[in-house]
Amino acid sequence: MKSILSVALPQQAYNVVIAPQVRTQVGAWLSDRQQPLLKPGQKVLLVSNPVIFKHYGEQAIASLTQAGFQVSHCILPAGERYKTLKSVQKLYDAALxxxxxxGSAMVALGGGVIGDMTxxxxATWLRGIAVVQMPTSLLAMVDASIGGKTxxxxPQxxxxxxxxxxxxLVLIDPQVLKTLPAREFRAGMAExxxxxxxxxxxxxxxxxxxxRLDQLRHISADLLQSILTRSCQAKAEVVAEDEKEGGLRAILNYGHTLGHAVESLTGYRSVNHGExxxxxxxxxxxxxxxxxxxxEAECDRQLALIQKTGLPTHIPAELSINDILETLKTDKKVKDGQVRFVLPTRIGEAKVTNQVEASVIRQVSEQLQAP
Amino acid sequence: MKSILSVALPQQAYNVVIAPQVRTQVGAWLSDRQQPLLKPGQKVLLVSNPVIFKHYGEQAIASLTQAGFQVSHCILPAGERYKTLKSVQKLYDAALxxxxxxGSAMVALGGGVIGDMTxxxxATWLRGIAVVQMPTSLLAMVDASIGGKTxxxxPQxxxxxxxxxxxxLVLIDPQVLKTLPAREFRAGMAExxxxxxxxxxxxxxxxxxxxRLDQLRHISADLLQSILTRSCQAKAEVVAEDEKEGGLRAILNYGHTLGHAVESLTGYRSVNHGExxxxxxxxxxxxxxxxxxxxEAECDRQLALIQKTGLPTHIPAELSINDILETLKTDKKVKDGQVRFVLPTRIGEAKVTNQVEASVIRQVSEQLQAP
Incomplete structure (x- = not known):
């Protein structure tokens, strides 16, 4: 099984490769094509976190070294709370x-935190050098690794x-999901x-x-390949139509408006991004x-699917609804002071609106709060 | 006197306005055109340093406020040694x-340090918001404010x-050069x-x-306008042909290869950028x-012009030539390990080369060192 998708951007198209074992072929993918993505002998900085590096670091380094690149690596601590400028400064130090x-490149081998920071x-080292994404979490595979948001x-x-x-280039190896904690797998299923x-x-x-959708081991290799391919295809199509989020791309923020507020108010700890x-x-x-x-029927179908995946469906009891409403106002998606929501019009289609009244947001939030 | 130049980039063209008093018209330039550059009522963060803000801050704020924008400001310390991520973090805090x-904007009112950091x-706030450059040093006017390098x-x-x-938009008011220290003026003359x-x-x-060229007061308003216009025109033409420094733009680094090494080794203090x-x-x-x-004759004409401006023409005696040669290797302009130089082919034309032998660099550097 192998899927190769193209993210067809006007300035530069790139491929998303979804295939078992591709994690061990990064060197070949960067060098062995008719048009090499990286010049022979170039320097490559592999970036990872301790756990992922232990599992897959050596394979990636071996593949890159075998292809003739000069490989170094930098290990950053795992976790959203380390997604800071301070961690990025460590990458700058390693780059120096x-x-x-x-003409050098960085390779991000890890989840969304590693991918975003790398x-x-x-993007900012020497005003921009190449980056290759090798996402190892389901969330990063279907979302963060494609589309160029970094x-x-x-702190706030x-x-x-x-x-x-x-x-x-984006290389996705479904096999690495085997080492992903179940909670992280479910988080990716949200996207x-x-x-x-x-x-x-x-x-x-x-x-x-x-x-069943709550654990990877209940999902067949075929279904997994299909889930990854269809999700990446959706992301690639939306991004190709609207790279800089002028319009269509905003629909990818479905669930993210209130989601970001919940994540932020729980300090990026007790509730993860997918949840x-x-x-x-x-x-x-x-x-x-x-x-x-x-x-209401469509709404219920969505709710049932989220429940089947084992994801939470209630706002944590300890959060104040007033704080949530206040936090929404500082969201990046605020435009002219109006909170923007993405709302589905039917299953398979959604639109952006800034016409949701504060009273509706409050009412729904209160209903959704865990008792 | 007024010059309006266009920096004709494929994705987005923008104007460089060179005119006395334009510093007091920023609000009008952003709002009063047929196609306003900024939506009415938007938020504008004015960034400056203490000295410049004291001279020109109120005028700019008044102009922006009068045009209906919501203006706040952030003052950063002056000097190249404050051009750090730490200062940028203060801007992020102010933005938050x-x-x-x-849809908001930042306005950089100051020299190159303020312009580069702002x-x-x-570039990195919410993955990119608008910036307006109002350079107040000659160096920033003719170089840093145009072309999008930030x-x-x-530390290294x-x-x-x-x-x-x-x-x-770039707004250049020649009148503000009156408050520029003479040494800073000469630094700009280098560019x-x-x-x-x-x-x-x-x-x-x-x-x-x-x-005479060593002090602003010996230069007529006409010559000054011409110097600014021709310099900005040169920069605009080069940038329009090669936005991301794939080729031609590299010639703008003339004098910068060894210059950066000298600047870096003197800790960005005793020798300024222009020097x-x-x-x-x-x-x-x-x-x-x-x-x-x-x-040799062309070489001498250049030397005479630099001397007439009162700029230094020797490598400081305290620098080690070995350190300079070593520093050259960490320069951004290094490509495949080869140091790149921009060299003139005649007055009015230059080319990039990586064919300068280390022995020639050493020999010329040793000749140039102050006794």
Missing amino acids: ANRLER GFAA GVNH GKNLIGAFHQPR VIKYGVIWDVDLFEQLEAAE AVAIGMVAAGQIAAEMGWWT | ANRLER GFAA GVNH GKNLIGAFHQPR VIKYGVIWDVDLFEQLEAAE AVAIGMVAAGQIAAEMGWWT
């Missing part, structure tokens, strides 16, 4: 120590600091469900047809039903 | 405190961290001479024809003569 030049460091958190808000910087709701009704129905998005999708779905954008 | 949105903060220094190297981010050597022989001859570039141009000129790229 290893004398990365304009992408940002690559960045770090500000997620992803406030960043840059658009498209990767040169998969998102693509079903906003873009791909067939994907949604495939997920509905599956017996927050799941809660945000439930909220957006109910707002959409409240406003007559889609039916 | 004032809730800058994607540009970088704007960034900060790494200048401008290693940065991004390309074109301004929405003006550079444009004469690499691009515009008429500019070079205008400078040769001037009786370092002047020394670098003398070195590049002699290397070019040594290699037969241009004549």
